Amino acid sequence: ESGHFLFRMGSLLFSPVSSLPRELKQFFIGKAAAYPIGSFERWLLQTLVKTIAYYAIELYGGQSVPLRITETKQEPELTNSTLSKQPLRVLIAGQLKSGKSSLVNALSAKLIAPVDVLPLTGALTPYKLNHDHLGEMLIYDSPGYDNENAWYESESDQNLGGFDLILVVCAANQAAREADVKFMTALRAWFDQHLKRRFPPVLAVVTHIDQLRPIREWDPPYDIHSPQNAKAQAIREALDYISSTLDIPANDCIPINLKPKYEYNIDAIWSALVEIQPAIHRAHHLRRLTEGKQREKWALIRKQLEHAGRFAVDQIKKS
Missing domain, CATH: 3.40.50.300 (P-loop containing nucleotide triphosphate hydrolases)
Structure with a gap:
C-alpha cells in the first residue's frame, strides 16, 4: 500500500500531465451522477485544488523551500551576466x-x-x-x-x-x-x-x-x-x-x-x-x-500542474 502511494506521488511529480487525470478519475468515479451540472463543476474545481494541495503537502512537507513566483509572460534566462x-x-x-x-x-x-x-x-x-x-x-x-x-x-x-x-x-x-x-x-x-x-x-x-x-x-x-x-x-x-x-x-x-x-x-x-x-x-x-535551477524547476512544476488541471477540466467537460 505504501509502495503504491509513493509510486503515485512520484508519477504526479515527474509527469503531472498524464498522472493528474488518472488521479482525478479515481475521485470522480461514482460521484458525478449524484450532482447537477452546476454543482458538479463547483465540486470538480474544489476537488482539483484540494488534490493538488494534498500531494504538494505530502511531497514537500517539512522542507523549507521558499516559493516566490512573479507573474511574468516569460521566465528570465539565467546567464553568467545575471549571476555576476x-x-x-x-x-x-x-x-x-x-x-x-x-x-x-x-x-x-x-x-x-x-x-x-x-x-x-x-x-x-x-x-x-x-x-x-x-x-x-x-x-x-x-x-x-x-x-x-x-x-x-x-x-x-x-x-x-x-x-x-x-x-x-x-x-x-x-x-x-x-x-x-x-x-x-x-x-x-x-x-x-x-x-x-x-x-x-x-x-x-x-x-x-x-x-x-x-x-x-x-x-x-x-x-x-x-x-x-x-x-x-x-x-x-x-x-x-x-x-x-x-x-x-x-x-x-x-x-x-x-x-x-x-x-x-x-x-x-x-x-x-x-x-x-x-x-x-x-x-x-x-x-x-x-x-536558479531550483527556481526554474519549481516554476516548471507549477506550469505543468496548471496545464494538467486545465487539461483535466477540458477532458471532463467534453465527456
Missing part, C-alpha cells in the same frame, strides 16, 4: 566574545547600515558593503556559538550552504576550540551532502593577539614567519594551533588586533580576500546557478 550582478555573501562566524562585532565594525569603512534583505535565517544580521575590487557584498553577522548552543543547528540546513566566503573569528587567548571544530564539521558535512556545490573559501581571523604573552608587550609590526621575540613567537604558535585544529591552511589564518586605537593588520584581511577572489567567485557562481 548578485552580491557576494560573506558569513562572519565565531564563538561568544571572539570579536565578531568588532570585526564588522572594522570592516565598516564602506559599510552601510543593516539592510532589509531576506536573510537565510532570522538569527543573521545582513549588512551591505561595496568594495573597489570585490564589488557588492552582503556581510552576515551571526550570533556567537558555544558547545551547547549553535544557531546553525536550530535553523534550516540551507543556512550553511548560502555563502560564498566564511570568516571564522577565533580569539587567540581562547584555548578551547571545540565549538569552532563543531562549526567546521557541520559546514564540511553540508557540502559533502551537496556535491554540486563548491566548498567556499574559509579564512580564520585570529583576534585578541595583544592578549598573548607577554601581555604587556605590544609593539607591532610582528614578523610571524620568522619570529624574533616572544610576542611574535606566541602569535605564530596560536596560528599554528588554530590551523591544525580547524584544518585550515596556516596561510589562511590572519592575526589582527581590533582593540580601539590599537588596530593592527586589518588590511591583511582585504588583501587576502582580493588574492582568493577567483575562488570566492567560483563558489558564488555555483551557488547562484544551483539556486
